[in-house]
Amino acid sequence: MSESQNVEQQPLRVALLGCGVVGSSVATMLTQHADDLAARVGRPLELVGIAVRRPGRDRSELPVDPGLFTTDADSLVARADIVIEVIGGIEPARSLIESAMKHGASVVSANKALLAEAGPSLYAAAAAHGVDLYYEAAVAGAIPILRPIRESLAGDDVRKVLGIVNGTTNYVLDKMDTTGQGFAEAVEQAQALGYAEADPTADVEGFDAAAKAAILASLAFHTRVSSDQVYREGITEVTAADVQAAREMDCVVKLLAICERTETVDEAGVASPGVSVRVHPAMIPRSHPLGSVREAFNAVFVEADAAGQLMFYGKGAGGDPTASAVLGDVVAVARHRVGGGRGPGESAYADLPVLDMGKALTRYHISLDVEDRPGVLAQVATSFAEHGVSIETVRQQIVGSVDEAESRANLIVVTHTAPDAALAATVEALSALDTVREVTSVMRVEGA
Missing domain, CATH: 3.30.360.10 (Dihydrodipicolinate Reductase; domain 2)
Incomplete structure (x- = not known):
């Protein structure tokens, strides 16, 4: 057998960090679908270790060699071609991922908190070391988004x-x-x-x-x-x-x-x-x-x-659905290692400003407990107009005593689209009106 043929048969070493609900499903699927995964990748995937916090815990239900469990995550990531991180949190996940990349391993993660906080630095590390960083499972479980x-x-x-x-x-x-x-x-x-x-x-x-x-x-x-x-x-x-x-x-x-x-x-x-x-x-x-x-x-x-x-x-969650997304990423990065090249890295060229909530365009549904007497609706409408907010619909329902002096109404207003700051200021102004007993509910309206 030639040297190139020998390399083609060598398995890609996979390290798994974490063996909770998701990690257990990943380990099971890696083992049970080993032949199919090898056919899809072009080389076998060998699970070389599973980093856990409590090695003595009974995991006999998992179809893996008990000798794979270790508490030494640092040495495990140093000898892998692909590292799967499903431990969550910021540390030690970030340090372990950075170490894995430094040693030339591509990384698959399901860690939304880490990606949301440190995504740019992890992308930079992946680019510096010529490896992949994939994280499909971090957002919506099995859903490919x-x-x-x-x-x-x-x-x-x-x-x-x-x-x-x-x-x-x-x-x-x-x-x-x-x-x-x-x-x-x-x-x-x-x-x-x-x-x-x-x-x-x-x-x-x-x-x-x-x-x-x-x-x-x-x-x-x-x-x-x-x-x-x-x-x-x-x-x-x-x-x-x-x-x-x-x-x-x-x-x-x-x-x-x-x-x-x-x-x-x-x-x-x-x-x-x-x-x-x-x-x-x-x-x-x-x-x-x-x-x-x-x-x-x-x-x-x-x-x-x-x-x-x-x-x-x-x-969007659960062991098997999330593991499905994880293994989809594993196959993708494994194919890159077999065929050469890398997947897409960070794309932040647009560098658009992130607007504060006050500038977001939305609509409000506002429920008001008001006095039932002439002029109240005009006062309410004036508050909206003063803040540049257009009213789409108004609905009124009489509640309380039949005695006119104590009669009150429930006024429901739905607005047209406006900046959130203007809508919030309108609600504040409505609260200050002496004819408004209470702003009982405020909720945004989307998708209409």
Whole structure:
């Protein structure tokens, strides 16, 4: 056998960092589908080690050699051709990935928090050492969304990415809508089914979705966006009344990650491009493709100039779905090592400014508890006009006592699109009116 033929038969050494829910599925699929993966790559993939924190833990259910488990992650990454990182968090994940690249290994990661915080430095390290950095599983589990944006739409201009990228919050909001459950009750059910952690803060407060939004925006708009630049609101303040109000508009409440390329106009009338990236609950029409996304599923809606509207839908979390995305990346980077070359690196040439939330263009649904007497509606309308916000619809319902002196009304206003700062200032002005007893609900409206 010639030397070149011998090299072609040598397996590519794969190191796995982490053996939790996702890592266990990755290890199982690497082992059970070894022949198919070898045929797809052109060379065998050999799992040479699995770094874990607790080596004594019973993992007998996994179809792997127990001798592969190690606590010495540093030496493991130094002898691998491909490193799979599924331990999460910032450290030691970042140091291990940088070490792997320094030793010539390509990296596949599912770590959204790390990519959102340190993506540019990791891309730079990958370029410096001539290796790949892939992370399809970091945003929407099994759903292929990053590669279509980064590669399939590379010849197009993406204008907007609108997504449900957190299954926990979608499950909670879906149950509030379909069963009438309150927020706390729906969270408890999500925890009982394993959709939510014992501490669901990262999900329900929008941190998880914000990290994913940063990654999506960075790829879609060729601009570096970090998670701390993403405006974030969670779903903890969403009430049954908000969900009912959405239903009356034939809408549903979803936690949305919204990334869009937009333009701002300065006082001189000069327009300049920018990127708006935000995560918050919003009403969206049930007729919109995202409006029908149920349970713990994820979906991402993309609008591009030439391609038009595209929808990506599927399971956004879980061991096997996420492992599917991880192994798809493993096959891609392995093929590059076999055939030579690298995949796409960071594309940040556009370098667009990331706009603050006040400049984002959106719509509001506002519910007001007001006195029922002549002139109130005129006062309310004047507050909107003074802040340059146009009213789309107004609906009034009389509530309270039949005694005219105590009678009050529930006033529901839906606006046209306006800068968020103008809308927020309008709400503040409404709160100061002596005829407004309370601003009972404020929620953004998207997708209409």
